[in-house]
Amino acid sequence: MKRLTLAAIALALLAPAATAAQQQRSYDYFAPQREMIQRGVQAILQCNGLFTGERTLEQVFEQELAYLRDPVGTAEGGDYVVDWERKAVAIGEPGAIPTMRAAFREGIGCVIMSPEQTFDDIDDLPILTTPPPDGDPEGAAWPDGDLVMSSPLPRGVDPVALRAASDWTFDRESPEQVTLSLIVLYDGEIIHERYAPGINMFTKTRTWSTAKSIASTLIGMLVDEGKLALDEPLPFDWLPENAGSAETDPRREITLRHALNMSSGLYPVDSWGMEYATGSGFSYWAGESSVHGARNRSLMQEPGTFWDYENYDTLLGVYAMKKAIGDPQAYLEFPRERLLDKIGMRNTLLSTDRFGDFIMSSQVYTTARDLARFGLLYAQNGMWKDERLISEEWIDFVRTPAPATSETGNFYGGQFWLVPDDRTDVPKGAYSTAGNRGQFVVIVPSHDVVIVRRGLDYGRQGFDRWDMTREVLKAFEPVAANP
DSSP states (O other): HHHHHHHHHHHHHHHHHHHHHHHHOOTTHHHHHHHHHHHHHHHHHHHHHHHHHHHHHHHHIIIIITTOOOOOBBBBBBSEEEEEEEEEESOOOSSSSEEEEEEEETEEEEEEETTTTTTGGGGOOOOOOOOOOOSGGGGGTTTTTTBBBOOOOOOOOHHHHHHHHHHHHHSSSTTOEEEEEEEETTTTTTEEEEEOOOOOTTTOOEEETTTHHHHHHHHHHHTTTSSSHHHHHHHHGGGHHHOOOOOTTTTOEEEEEETHHHHHHOOOOTTTOOOTTSSHHHHHHHHHHHHHHHHOOOOOOOOTSSSOHHHHHHHHHHHHHHHHOHHHHHHHHHHIIIIITTOOOTTTTBBBTTOBBBBBOOOOOEEEEEEEEHHHHHHHTTEEEEEEOOOOHHHHHHTOOOGGGTTTTTTTSSSEEEEEOOOSSSSOOEEEOOOOOTTTEEEEEGTTEEEEEEOOTTTTTOHHHHHHHEEEEEEEOOOSSSO
């Protein structure tokens, strides 16, 4: 009897350990959210592909939706609706996972709607009816217009090396890397322009996070005017309503510099495998407020000490821009008035959430030429014609490594990417925008070169902009000491 008791005791002691050893965190509790967001991703990409990029349904499914794991339907049809008259799409049959809808709005592009909204709510979505600037871009010379005269390559540019770099960019060994366009500027002029079949100079595609550099530029204009300051706390009322005592909240120490350096120290919601389950995914793809999500995060690190790539850090800067401008309509018109119309970016749409707040961390649709104009503004040190649009001090800021990257390669500045310390094959003074699926604008001051590459990469992607820069620069000689 005693033996049985001891055996029973032994089994009782061992059983919990064995049971615990079998337990794993394998269940995806966010699966329903991922499925809803997946539908929302398709809604935005399909809507913008059709009505902003003016591509065919076949092109949209072949390229815009290629990186989705399981898109709803095919170009031949499926559980989606395209309302051609209202320029809207609905993805998925109603059920446990809601139908997600997006609608094109004049001057803004497609806006994602919340799960409970229907096409009857489209007229309540934001709209921007500001007329286009005067003049005919087709008859105006580059860069203000689209007229590019055919001329020999400038002296010192190797045509064989330039063509080889172009082929390197388009003829990828990886089938996941799909180059749509390549533009090379030298001394402000287009010396190479190439498009994939079905793409031309008017094709608008999503910038993804290249939009962050556009946001930084607009924010910098307000800093130049003294309406915002890099090293002062973000606007006092950015803190969420549940912050309690704002005067003693440690998040009050977060400055605009911290946010633009991706070093706010706030809780990460867009990384560590949660990109399409929580965080900015709700405002990008599910109709949530981009401002609400950006503000409602707790402090995890001392501001300025930890680098973490977060869409919401950019959107905090955009919110600061909105507060500095004050008037909601003036805020909507500001990008057109102060940047896009000034430099001829006529084919660029900056989209908002359904509340009228710019999702300028990703949701911008534009052409390769418009991005070339944007890069040219920086190559010209912030000048356009005889007008200074951004200060030299702001350009210095965006090109200065974020302090929190000092031990990991000094690869990031103020919403622009920098040549990391371990790269010795491209000039250290080069800097770049970067967006998902291969959206790059590379500025190389030492060679007076701007390179624009647009892609619709999918899968693991992996197109390396610095490798591309190395290949393109083989055609050039440096024109000046690297500033």
